[in-house]
Amino acid sequence: MSHIEGRPEAGNRPRNLNKALIKGGYTFYDLIRKDKRFYTMLMAFFLIAGATYPYPAIAMWVGFLFAGYSAIANDSIQTIGTFLASNRHRSWWVLWLFIGLVFVGTVGYSWYVYSGDVSHQRLAAKGFSEAPASFNFLQIAAPLFLLALTRMKIPVSTTFLILSCFATSAASLAGVLTKSLVGYVCAFVVSIIIWRIFTANMDRWFRTPAGARWVPIQWCATGLLWYSWLSQDASNIAVYLPRSLSWEQFAVFAGTIFIGLGILFYMRGDKIQQIVEEKTEVVDVRAATIIDVIYAGILIVFKGYSHMPMSTTWVFIGLLAGREFGIALARRGMGRRTWRLMYKDLRNAVIGLLVSGLVAFGANPGIFIGKLG
Numbered sequence: 001m002s003h004i005e006g007r008p009e010a011g012n013r014p015r016n017l018n019k020a021l022i023k024g025g026y027t028f029y030d031l032i033r034k035d036k037r038f039y040t041m042l043m044a045f046f047l048i049a050g051a052t053y054p055y056p057a058i059a060m061w062v063g064f065l066f067a068g069y070s071a072i073a074n075d076s077i078q079t080i081g082t083f084l085a086s087n088r089h090r091s092w093w094v095l096w097l098f099i100g101l102v103f104v105g106t107v108g109y110s111w112y113v114y115s116g117d118v119s120h121q122r123l124a125a126k127g128f129s130e131a132p133a134s135f136n137f138l139q140i141a142a143p144l145f146l147l148a149l150t151r152m153k154i155p156v157s158t159t160f161l162i163l164s165c166f167a168t169s170a171a172s173l174a175g176v177l178t179k180s181l182v183g184y185v186c187a188f189v190v191s192i193i194i195w196r197i198f199t200a201n202m203d204r205w206f207r208t209p210a211g212a213r214w215v216p217i218q219w220c221a222t223g224l225l226w227y228s229w230l231s232q233d234a235s236n237i238a239v240y241l242p243r244s245l246s247w248e249q250f251a252v253f254a255g256t257i258f259i260g261l262g263i264l265f266y267m268r269g270d271k272i273q274q275i276v277e278e279k280t281e282v283v284d285v286r287a288a289t290i291i292d293v294i295y296a297g298i299l300i301v302f303k304g305y306s307h308m309p310m311s312t313t314w315v316f317i318g319l320l321a322g323r324e325f326g327i328a329l330a331r332r333g334m335g336r337r338t339w340r341l342m343y344k345d346l347r348n349a350v351i352g353l354l355v356s357g358l359v360a361f362g363a364n365p366g367i368f369i370g371k372l373g
Contacts, residue, residue: 035151038151042144042147042148045066045141045144045147046141046144048062049062049063049066049137049140049141049144050137050141052140053135053136053137053139053140056132056133056134056135059135059140059240060132060135060240060241060242061240061241061252062140063135063139063140063143063240064237064238064240064241064253064256065256066140066141066143066144066147067142067143067158067162067236067237067239067240068237068256068257068260069143069147069260069263070143070144070146070147070150070158071143071146071158071162071233071236071237072257072260072261072264073147073150073264078229078295078312078313078315078316079222079225079226079229079295080095080099080222080226082222082287082288082291082292083095083099083218083222083288083292084265084268085288086218086285086288087285088268092265092266092268093262093265093266095265096261096262096265096266098219098222098223099222099226099261099265100258100261100262102223102226102227103226103230103254103257103258103261104254104258106226106227106230106231106234107230107234107250107253107254107257108250108254110231110234111245111250115244116242116243116244116245116246116250117238117243117244117245118234118238118245118250118253119234119235119238120230120231120232120234120235120303121307122231122232122234122235122307122308122309123235123238123239123243123309124243124307125172125175125306125307125308125309126169126171126172127167127168127169127171127172127173127175128163128166128167128168128172128235128239128309129243130168130243131241131242131243132166132239132240135240136363138165138359138362138363139165139166139363139364142161142162142165142359142363143158143161143162145161145355145359146158146161146162149351149352149355154348154351154352156313156349156352156355156356157180157311157312157313157314157349157352157353157356158233158236158311158313159176159180159233159235159236159309159310159311159312159313160176160177160180160311160352160353160356160357160360161352161355161356161359161360162236162239163176163235163236163239163309164176164356164357164359164360164364165359165360165363165364166239166364167360167364172308173360175308176308176309176310176311179302179305179306179308179309179310180310180311180314180315181314183298183302183310183311183312183314183315183318184314184315184317184318185318186298186315186318187294187295187298187315187316187318187319187322188318188319188321188322188325189322190294190298190319190322191294191318191319191320191321191322191323191325191326192322192323192325192326192329193326194290194294194326195322195323195325195326195327195330196326196329196330197330199326199327199330199331202286202287205286210285210286214285214286214289215285217289218285218288218289218292221289221292221293221296222292224292224293224296225292225293225295225296225299227296228295228296228299228300228303229296229299229312231299231303232299232302232303232309232310232312233312235309236309237253237257238253241253291319291320291323294319295315295316295319298315298319299312299315302315313349313352314349317345317346317349320345321345321346
């Protein structure tokens with residue numbers, strides 16, 4: 001095999017460039033070359049962000065479009081990832097219609113009850129209650145950084161990356177971070193306890209295929225989780241728009257996300273879905289249902305605790321990390337695989353947090369130097 005500067009020829013390169021990048025011998029140029037269509041589109045989006053941000057009436061809808069697709073694509077692993085993994089044998093459009101109708105019902109209820117607010121009052125919290133009257137480039141482009149990190153299978157917190165660009169006080173940003181960290185710890189501990197206690201029984205139950213009765217149970221659990229997630233994270237998409245939407249604005253908001261969900265289901269979750277499917281036994285409908293119920297319960301508790309937005313990504317990472325840890329403890333084997341998965345997920349979340357902090361500082365430096373609130 002011939003080499004050029006220590007790298008194998010393009011024809012002999014492994015397909016999984018993410019692993020190759022970690023091991024060395026490859027550059028990010030290789031990754032971009034492999035997915036050049038996506039990165040070409042991303043560059044075009046950056047140019048659109050730069051051309052539209054000076055015009056608020058246009059920029060708010062451009063930012064919404066970017067945020068809508070990037071947030072749904074990134075956070076699909078949290079809410080519908082296990083649903084996709086355990087229903088791979090079903091038609092994509094059936095899954096899409098179910099999830100899409102739950103979405104329309106959830107945001108429609110909020111819009112009707114809270115006088116045009118589709119965020120379930122998450123944006124009513126101090127520091128986020130005022131819709132932006134003007135935008136800067138990074139506020140519009142923030143979701144594009146999310147898209148790029150998602151493409152590299154890094155589960156970034158949309159709350160940290162997008163909402164932090166619009167916070168009007170350091171206290172509000174600290175409140176989001178504190179609530180998110182508490183959510184991570186809570187999910188981690190609860191998940192360890194549940195899977196440490198019940199893993200032995202689950203191993204016995206899962207020896208036989210799941211019965212047909214589990215299908216409606218899982219779909220109900222997924223609907224509950226999707227509702228509770230939207231109650232928290234719809235704010236990440238709606239932050240660009242007026243806090244009270246007219247009927248026409250709501251129709252555009254709901255219709256756009258509904259179509260975006262269809263694209264996501266057609267693509268079967270895209271690359272970020274692999275993070276879910278590498279976890280232990282999540283393709284089993286029973287395991288997927290248990291994960292969804294626990295996750296939904298934690299989000300509902302925190303939703304009632306305060307109106308302050310929080311990172312559902314960190315709750316999800318804590319949930320899956322605790323699950324892997326609890327299963328390993330029950331089976332008396334904290335192997336390398338368990339530590340590797342936990343480390344990789346936490347590492348990626350920290351990378352996302354650092355990127356979010358840099359983008360937030362660039363978009364809203366006044367918060368960090370005390371000029372605001």
